[in-house]
Amino acid sequence: MSANENSTTSGPTTLVHAMQILQVTARGGHRGASIDDYLNALSFSRPTLYRLLKGLKQQGFLRPSPIRGRYLLGYELLVLGAQAGNGAGLRDLARPRLLALAQRWGDSFYLFARDGVNAVCLEVQNGAYPVGSFVRATGGRLPLGVGQASIALLAYLGADERNEILSHNAERLIDEYAIAIADIDAEIAHQLKHGYARGVEGSLLPEYSGLAIPILDHSGHPLGAMSCSMLKSRMTEDHKREVLQGMQEEVAAMVNQAHGLLYLD
Amino acid sequence: MSANENSTTSGPTTLVHAMQILQVTARGGHRGASIDDYLNALSFSRPTLYRLLKGLKQQGFLRPSPIRGRYLLGYELLVLGAQAGNGAGLRDLARPRLLALAQRWGDSFYLFARDGVNAVCLEVQNGAYPVGSFVRATGGRLPLGVGQASIALLAYLGADERNEILSHNAERLIDEYAIAIADIDAEIAHQLKHGYARGVEGSLLPEYSGLAIPILDHSGHPLGAMSCSMLKSRMTEDHKREVLQGMQEEVAAMVNQAHGLLYLD
DNA sequence: CGAGTTCATCTCACTAAATGAGACATAGCC
DNA sequence: GGCTATGTCTCATTTAGTGAGATGAACTCG
Numbered sequence: 001m002s003a004n005e006n007s008t009t010s011g012p013t014t015l016v017h018a019m020q021i022l023q024v025t026a027r028g029g030h031r032g033a034s035i036d037d038y039l040n041a042l043s044f045s046r047p048t049l050y051r052l053l054k055g056l057k058q059q060g061f062l063r064p065s066p067i068r069g070r071y072l073l074g075y076e077l078l079v080l081g082a083q084a085g086n087g088a089g090l091r092d093l094a095r096p097r098l099l100a101l102a103q104r105w106g107d108s109f110y111l112f113a114r115d116g117v118n119a120v121c122l123e124v125q126n127g128a129y130p131v132g133s134f135v136r137a138t139g140g141r142l143p144l145g146v147g148q149a150s151i152a153l154l155a156y157l158g159a160d161e162r163n164e165i166l167s168h169n170a171e172r173l174i175d176e177y178a179i180a181i182a183d184i185d186a187e188i189a190h191q192l193k194h195g196y197a198r199g200v201e202g203s204l205l206p207e208y209s210g211l212a213i214p215i216l217d218h219s220g221h222p223l224g225a226m227s228c229s230m231l232k233s234r235m236t237e238d239h240k241r242e243v244l245q246g247m248q249e250e251v252a253a254m255v256n257q258a259h260g261l262l263y264l265d
Numbered sequence: 266m267s268a269n270e271n272s273t274t275s276g277p278t279t280l281v282h283a284m285q286i287l288q289v290t291a292r293g294g295h296r297g298a299s300i301d302d303y304l305n306a307l308s309f310s311r312p313t314l315y316r317l318l319k320g321l322k323q324q325g326f327l328r329p330s331p332i333r334g335r336y337l338l339g340y341e342l343l344v345l346g347a348q349a350g351n352g353a354g355l356r357d358l359a360r361p362r363l364l365a366l367a368q369r370w371g372d373s374f375y376l377f378a379r380d381g382v383n384a385v386c387l388e389v390q391n392g393a394y395p396v397g398s399f400v401r402a403t404g405g406r407l408p409l410g411v412g413q414a415s416i417a418l419l420a421y422l423g424a425d426e427r428n429e430i431l432s433h434n435a436e437r438l439i440d441e442y443a444i445a446i447a448d449i450d451a452e453i454a455h456q457l458k459h460g461y462a463r464g465v466e467g468s469l470l471p472e473y474s475g476l477a478i479p480i481l482d483h484s485g486h487p488l489g490a491m492s493c494s495m496l497k498s499r500m501t502e503d504h505k506r507e508v509l510q511g512m513q514e515e516v517a518a519m520v521n522q523a524h525g526l527l528y529l530d
Numbered sequence: 531c532g533a534g535t536t537c538a539t540c541t542c543a544c545t546a547a548a549t550g551a552g553a554c555a556t557a558g559c560c
Numbered sequence: 561g562g563c564t565a566t567g568t569c570t571c572a573t574t575t576a577g578t579g580a581g582a583t584g585a586a587c588t589c590g
Contacts, residue, residue, distance in 0.1 A: 012577065014279035014548075015320045026345055030354035035566065045550045050567060055280045060380075066353070068558070069566055073349035075380040075406075078387070080291055081346015082404025084338035088331070089295035095402070099391055103368075115325075115340040122343070126364055137360070138403065139347025141340075277548070279577075300537065310579050315538060333587070334537055 017044060018052055022061060025073050032065045032072040085122045085138060087113060090215070090224055093257050097250040098125035098226075105243050107230040108133065112149035112212075114157075114222065117165050118142060119150045122224065131229045132208050143169040145184050146177050148199030148212035149227035154184070155191040156214050156222040162188075178202040196244055197227075209235045211244055215251050223258075226251055282309060282317055287326060290338050297330045297337040350387045350403060352378060355480070355489055358522050362515040363390035363491070370508050372495040373398065377414035377477075379422075379487065382430050383407060384415045387489065396494045397473050408434040410449050411442050413464030413477035414492035419449070420456040421479050421487040427453075443467040461509055462492075474500045478512050480520060488523075491516055 024041050025033045038049055053071060056062040060076025085091050091111060098109040106127040112119045121140040134142050144150045144165050154162050166173075166181050173179045179202040191197040197212040212227035226247050289306050290298045303314050318336060321327040325341025350356050356376060363374040371392040377384045386405040399407050409415045409430050419427050431438075431446050438444040444467040456462040462477040477492035491512050 012279045012283075012316065012320050013575090014277045014577085015283055015317070015324060018280055018283075019324045019326075022345055026348045029348070030351050030357075047551085047568080048549060051277065051548080052280070054567095055277050059280060059284045061284075063352075072352055073345055075349060075378070075385045077342060077349040078346040078385060079404045079406055080287055080338055081343040081349070082402060083291045083294070084340060084342040084346070086295050087328075087337055092295075092401075096391075103393055113340070120340045120343060126361075128368055136357075137347060139344045141344055278546095279548090312539085312580085313578060316577080319538090 014052070017042070017048075018056060018061075021049075021052055021056060022073065022077075025062065025071055028070075030072075032067075032070045034070050081139065087122075088223060089258065090254075091122045093254045094123055094224075094226065095125075097254060098123060101125070101228070101243075101246055101250060102127035104246065105228075105239075107131070107228050107234070107243065109247075110135070110149060110227045110229070111224060112147075112153065112227060113224040114144065114153050115141065117144055117168050119144050119147065119153055119225075129230065129234065131231065132205050133229045134205065143172050143177075145169050145173045145179060145181075145200070146202075147227065148197045148210040148229075149225040151184065151187045151191050151197035151199060152212040152214040152225035152227070153222050155188045155197065156216060156220060177204055195248075197225075207232055211240065211247070213244070213247050213251055215255060217255075217258075279317070282307070282313075283321060283326075286314075286317055286321060287338065287342075290327065290336055293335075295337075296332075297335045299335050346404065352387075353488060354523065355519075356387045358519045359388055359489075359491065360390075362519060363388060366390070366493070366508075366511055366515060367392035369511065370493075370504075372396070372493050372499070372508065374512075375400070375414060375492045375494070376489055377412075377418065377492060378489040379409065379418050380406065382409055382433050384409050384412065384418055384490075394495065394499065396496065397470050398494045399470065408437050408442075410434050410438045410444060410446075410465070411467075412492065413462045413475040413494075414490040416449065416452045416456050416462035416464060417477040417479040417490035417492065418487050420453045420462065421481060421485060442469055460513075462490075472497055476505065476509055476512070478509070478516055480516055482520075483524070 020042055021038060024038055027033070028037065035049070039046060042049065053062060057064070057074070060074045062071045063074045065072045090113070094111040098111060101109045102125040106129045108124065108126045108131045110121055111123040113122050118141045121135040121138055124135070124137055134140070134147055142150065144154055154165065157165070166184060170181055173181070179200050183200045187197060187200050195213065199210045199212070208229055209232040210227055210229040212225050214222045215224045215226060217223050228243060228247065285307055286303060289303055292298070293302060300314070304311060307314065318327060322329070322339070325339045327336045328339045330337045355378070359376040363376060366374045367390040371394045373389065373391045373396045375386055376388040378387050383406045386400040386403055389400070389402055399405070399412055407415065409419055419430065431449060435446055438446070444465050448465045452462060452465050460478065464475045464477065473494055474497040475492055475494040477490050479487045480489045480491060482488050493508060493512065
């Protein structure tokens with residue numbers, strides 16, 4: 001027994017195994033995963049696999065696929081996930097505001113939160129104009145550094161924490177998104193100076209452009225970020241000013257509401 | 266607080282315990298749950314609780330609340346939940362269509378799927394006109410029988426299965442929603458005759474009205490339902506006809522697309 | 531600033547409970 | 561009706577999670 005139970009995967013093995021099963025299932029997308037997928041991705045025996053599958057099914061974490069022998073993620077995850085996305089009640093506060101913005105301006109608006117070294121999309125509201133975006137929907141996850149919302153989040157973390165995150169993500173950022181740390185630093189400076197972020201241009205999605213502003217608590221810590229995305233051609237100076245102002249108003253109102261809610265113990 | 270003791274939740278106890286922890290956390294809403302919440306809702310010892318909490322945290326199922334000693338649902342659930350909601354790829358197919366409908370008509374449109382004895386909301390797209398609805402968002406769950414989408418789903422199940430569900434839900438339906446089984450049966454008949462459902466009127470949400478149509482696979486089995494909700498005053502004969510036609514067109518197109526996707530092994 | 535409270539971790543002995551191997555049963559498929 | 565792959569069962573083994581209580585760490589409040 002290694003006295004070196006370290007960072008990788010500790011904790012009750014049943015939990016770890018269950019999680020691995022869910023991950024394998026998720027990896028299968030809407031086709032789910034088959035017994036063989038599990039058996040050759042995982043390291044435990046078949047009876048054990050079936051026992052866990054059964055348990056996960058009973059908990060609602062998995063459901064049988066229409067295709068025999070395949071498994072899909074269960075709706076309990078959806079329900080819990082909906083709750084999970086409402087950290088600090090932010091999502092409920094943001095939803096109608098994102099909708100209003102999208103309807104008013106026709107662009108697409110997003111709510112993001114930090115999740116470790118990633119930014120996770122808590123809510124999307126698409127507008128009438130089509131957009132491309134790194135995240136397609138709620139639950140999308142990006143390494144911090146990608147996208148304007150990332151910048152807005154990073155800018156208000158401590159410098160040490162920020163650097164840790166960025167060096168952790170550096171490789172992925174350059175490899176998968178063609179984004180250099182130096183450029184991120186520059187955009188963070190822009191965020192801090194002007195109060196909004198524009199996102200770093202990588203080689204991906206060159207036709208789209210965006211804006212983001214942070215959602216800060218009373219102590220200046222970022223609770224999340226609101227962002228928007230649009231075709232670059234739509235981003236005139238006027239439009240940018242209008243949209244930014246709209247977002248700022250909505251966020252200010254949200255923060256006010258939040259202060260009312262957060263502290264009723 | 267329901268004395269909802271899980272009578273036959275078998276399976277690895279660690280899984281069951283983990284699930285209970287998640288449920289308790291979820292019950293706490295955006296405030297999460299505290300150690301005491303766990304300790305007095307659950308039946309295992311404190312060290313065990315902490316071990317599981319730690320494990321769940323490492324798996325991303327939980328995260329620490331800003332308030333020390335409280336726990337929130339983790340973003341991994343959100344990510345998995347987003348996947349889970351895309352059963353058979355239906356959600357991805359539906360999202361842009363719901364958006365188009367909402368923008369065109371200004372009402373609110375929903376995608377539902379069956380989840381055991383419940384209907385679960387996979388996607389919502391609100392329109393410009395305000396609505397009240399039983400589900401507020403993705404992940405909302407209703408007992409089958411409530412709402413127009415339920416009717417559309419129930420109508421295409423086998424009679425035996427349907428009756429089993431309805432008798433299972435009967436008590437909740439009458440107690441919580443003031444809906445009688447006989448009325449549901451009548452609406453199911455309407456669905457089968459006219460191809461769309463209107464929902465059963467209970468005493469709740471009397472000012473709102475809705476429509477729903479099923480999404481059927483090639484063998485007539487319901488994959489889900491698309492529904493809409495609007496202020497009763499907006500539901501003129503003309504508007505109803507228009508919206509129904511819009512929904513039917515979108516669903517038909519979805520089903521076509523789905524057939525293209527479902528069977529590429 | 532120090533006492534008091536609550537959160538979180540550690541150690542250790544114990545045994546319940548998960549595991550693996552392989553046989554058995556069942557469902558779908560040609 | 562055979563064939564293949566999915567799902568279940570039994571049973572001995574021992575891992576791996578458990579409880580009790582002590583200890584350490586973090587925050588609170590007087």
